[in-house]
Amino acid sequence: xxxxxxxxxxxxxxxxxxxxxxxxxxxxxxxxxxxxxxxxxxxxxxxxxxxxxxxxxxxxxxxxxxxxxxxxxxxxxxxxxxxxxxxxxxxxxxxxxxxxxxxxxxxxxxxxxxxxxxxxxxxxxxxxxxxxxxxxxxxxxxxxxxxxxxxxxxxxxxxxxxxxxxxxxxxxxxxxxxxxxxxxxxxxxxxxxxxxxxxxxxxxxxxxxxxxxxxxxxxxxxxxxxxxxxxxxxxxxxxxxxxxxxxxxxxxxxxxxxxxxxxxxxxxxxxxxxxxxxxxxxxxxxxxxxxxxxxxxxxxxxxxxxxxxxxxxxxxxxxxxxxxxxxxxxxxxxxxxxxxxxxxxxxxxxxxxxxxxxxxxxxxxxxxxxxxxxxxxxxxxxxxxxxxxxxxxxxxxxxxxxxxxxxxxxxxxxxxxxxxxxxxxxxxxxxxxxxxxxxxxxxxxxxxxxxxxxxxxxxxxxx
Amino acid sequence: xxxxxxxxxxxxxxxxxxxxxxxxxxxxxxxxxxxxxxxxxxxxxxxxxxxxxxxxxxxxxxxxxxxxxxxxxxxxxxxxxxxxxxxxxxxxxxxxxxxxxxxxxxxxxxxxxxxxxxxxxxxxxxxxxxxxxxxxxxxxxxxxxxxxxxxxxxxxxxxxxxxxxxxxxxxxxxxxxxxxxxxxxxxxxxxxxxxxxxxxxxxxxxxxxxxxxxxxxxxxxxxxxxxxxxxxxxxxxx
Numbered sequence: 006x007x008x009x010x011x012x013x014x015x016x017x018x019x020x021x022x023x024x025x026x027x028x029x030x031x032x033x034x035x036x037x038x039x040x041x042x043x044x045x046x047x048x049x050x051x052x053x054x055x056x057x058x059x060x061x062x063x064x065x066x067x068x069x070x071x072x073x074x075x076x077x078x079x080x081x082x083x084x085x086x087x088x089x090x091x092x093x094x095x096x097x098x099x100x101x102x103x104x105x106x107x108x109x110x111x112x113x114x115x116x117x118x119x120x121x122x123x124x125x126x127x128x129x130x131x132x133x134x135x136x137x138x139x140x141x142x143x144x145x146x147x148x149x150x151x152x153x154x155x156x157x158x159x160x161x162x163x164x165x166x167x168x169x170x171x172x173x174x175x176x177x178x179x180x181x182x183x184x185x186x187x188x189x190x191x192x193x194x195x196x197x198x199x200x201x202x203x204x205x206x207x208x209x210x211x212x213x214x215x216x217x218x219x220x221x222x223x224x225x226x227x228x229x230x231x232x233x234x235x236x237x238x239x240x241x242x243x244x245x246x247x248x249x250x251x252x253x254x255x256x257x258x259x260x261x262x263x264x265x266x267x268x269x270x271x272x273x274x275x276x277x278x279x280x281x282x283x284x285x286x287x288x289x290x291x292x293x294x295x296x297x298x299x300x301x302x303x304x305x306x307x308x309x310x311x312x313x314x315x316x317x318x319x320x321x322x323x324x325x326x327x328x329x330x331x332x333x334x335x336x337x338x339x340x341x342x343x344x345x346x347x348x349x350x351x352x353x354x355x356x357x358x359x360x361x362x363x364x365x366x367x368x369x370x371x372x373x374x375x376x377x378x379x380x381x382x383x384x385x386x387x388x389x390x391x392x393x394x395x396x397x398x399x400x401x402x403x404x405x406x407x408x409x410x411x412x413x414x415x416x417x418x419x420x421x422x423x424x425x426x427x428x429x430x431x432x433x434x435x436x437x438x439x440x441x442x443x444x445x446x447x448x449x450x451x452x453x454x455x456x457x458x459x460x461x462x463x464x465x466x467x468x
Numbered sequence: 469x470x471x472x473x474x475x476x477x478x479x480x481x482x483x484x485x486x487x488x489x490x491x492x493x494x495x496x497x498x499x500x501x502x503x504x505x506x507x508x509x510x511x512x513x514x515x516x517x518x519x520x521x522x523x524x525x526x527x528x529x530x531x532x533x534x535x536x537x538x539x540x541x542x543x544x545x546x547x548x549x550x551x552x553x554x555x556x557x558x559x560x561x562x563x564x565x566x567x568x569x570x571x572x573x574x575x576x577x578x579x580x581x582x583x584x585x586x587x588x589x590x591x592x593x594x595x596x597x598x599x600x601x602x603x604x605x606x607x608x609x610x611x612x613x614x615x616x617x618x619x620x621x622x623x624x625x626x627x628x629x630x631x632x633x634x635x636x637x638x639x640x641x642x643x644x645x646x647x648x649x650x651x652x653x654x655x656x657x658x659x660x661x662x663x664x665x666x667x668x669x670x671x672x673x674x675x676x677x678x679x680x681x682x683x684x685x686x687x688x689x690x691x692x693x694x695x696x697x698x699x700x701x702x703x704x705x706x
Binding site for chain 1: 480484597697
């Protein structure tokens with residue numbers, strides 16, 4: 006009876022939200038959650054017989070979810086998936102409401118939910134996932150999440166109270182400290198040929214969370230990611246069960262790697278069609294989850310061969326005869342990865358559009374720009390346009406990194422005009438937007454582009 | 469003239485909200501004026517074994533703060549010596565709190581400070597977050613972003629850095645922000661603080677150079693971009 010009332014109220018909420026005309030994706034969930042706070046449990050309890058996978062962490066959630074979705078498709082496993090803009094409790098409820106029938110049943114075998122870090126302790130105990138994946142933990146929007154150590158503590162407490170399999174990044178000491186012993190699968194990179202960040206200010210979490218002891222790095226890839234150990238040897242980077250044993254080639258288009266999966270005890274080659282070391286981690290994370298689900302590795306790798314860029318992540322859009330490459334930047338680590346992958350292998354005559362907004366979904370505090378290794382591109386002499394609500398902050402950061410070849414145009418449309426009307430704009434335009442700037446840009450670029458790649462684009466949903 | 473020596477205290481544990489931006493501001497503004505400078509850092513276990521011209525300490529996570537608090541006690545005498553010679557000091561957020569007398573954490577334990585500032589901080593359940601604008605007698609309007617749950621009370625004799633126009637400041641009630649004592653500044657403003665408030669950056673540099681050349685006056689720089697970023701930040705909602 007209660008369940009029927011819950012569904013009924015949920016449906017009512019859906020109608021209510023449609024009538025209101027606001028169309029926000031989270032609104033039905035928000036209303037329904039107010040009417041029945043137990044709704045999320047009711048909607049997930051008897052559904053998804055093959056389990057729910059939760060994907061969380063600072064960077065990579067959307068890309069990993071997209072990779073996992075591809076892997077499940079290759080294995081013919083029907084599944085529900087939320088969008089990046091719906092990764093808080095009410096967004097997940099909204100996603101479920103779209104899927105269930107009037108009796109509250111879903112026809113799907115599985116669900117993949119990417120969950121905002123702050124909502125992991127709230128959502129996971131209710132939906133009881135089969136697997137929880139943590140990609141990494143970097144400084145991100147501290148105005149919203151609080152401090153990193155506290156997020157890690159809240160994850161640890163959540164995992165302690167659950168029976169889920171945990172998939173963790175072995176190369177992130179804060180993440181690997183969340184280990185639940187034999188219920189844990191680690192993934193990591195044991196051979197590295199990537200470029201080093203010269204001015205890396207992202208020095209967070211180089212201390213063991215339990216003892217506070219400083220960790221020593223045998224190899225440090227970027228930020229606090231690498232192979233580490235504590236002086237007394239009590240903390241050692243765990244041996245990954247899903248491991249890059251050899252990096253063959255890293256280019257701006259793809260990464261060629263050899264992966265070893267312990268459960269199958271064999272080495273396999275993967276030519277991942279999206280670039281960047283961070284995407285190698287994303288691929289490893291999805292392989293590790295697939296392995297925990299006992300899916301055959303051959304099909305997993307086959308699916309990854311067809312990976313395409315997720316929403317706004319190295320996505321190419323043609324607009325007014327120029328190629329715009331969207332490279333979402335949300336925090337210093339992500340920004341540094343974009344610099345290392347796309348900007349430092351010095352492009353010729355390219356144009357850079359950096360759009361920094363300070364809305365809630367971007368993080369209202371722009372201090373993080375000062376932790377980005379902008380100095381690494383100070384010899385980069387192309388045209389740079391700074392835009393967004395905090396265009397001046399970005400320009401100031403460039404000035405203090407010794408870069409003076411920038412223009413400032415707060416309005417995004419005008420910034421695009423500035424670029425398109427400039428005769429010196431050739432080849433590719435690299436666009437580095439924060440989250441809300443990315444949504445805004447995508448709408449503008451796809452509305453007027455010749456739409457030849459529209460089929461691959463997700464529908465833009467403003468959250 | 470010998471180089472101006474900056475000491476950055478515990479950058480590995482106490483640089484959370486773009487605190488490097490403050491160091492970058494100091495260094496670049498010296499570089500642009502051809503003032504020679506050296507950057508030094510001190511971590512837990514290191515010895516404070518020479519004289520410096522500028523001391524800087526940023527903010528950290530709660531755990532980081534607990535670890536550095538003990539070590540900071542060992543440096544207290546040297547820092548007091550620096551302070552009493554009117555040499556410039558800038559402390560932000562967690563650094564500001566530890567330069568006060570003590571900090572009562574959320575589990576009610578007392579974290580000792582070094583008492584440069586006659587101020588005490590208590591953890592509260594309110595997170596004071598948002599854009600902040602203050603008016604300082606010495607520096608005029610200053611902008612930043614604050615993010616702290618510690619509430620700081622100044623003793624009657626300490627002067628705040630400024631009055632809060634928009635935001636919280638030292639605590640939710642007093643409408644005071646930060647502290648200015650001799651040439652030592654404590655503040656909750658990051659954003660980063662110095663890049664958008666070059667007047668403070670220059671004040672620190674000038675005081676530091678005057679340790680060697682008492683009559684020294686800084687050359688003017690073109691701060692039009694700094695001014696634009698400042699004006700923009702000033703207009704953002706809290």
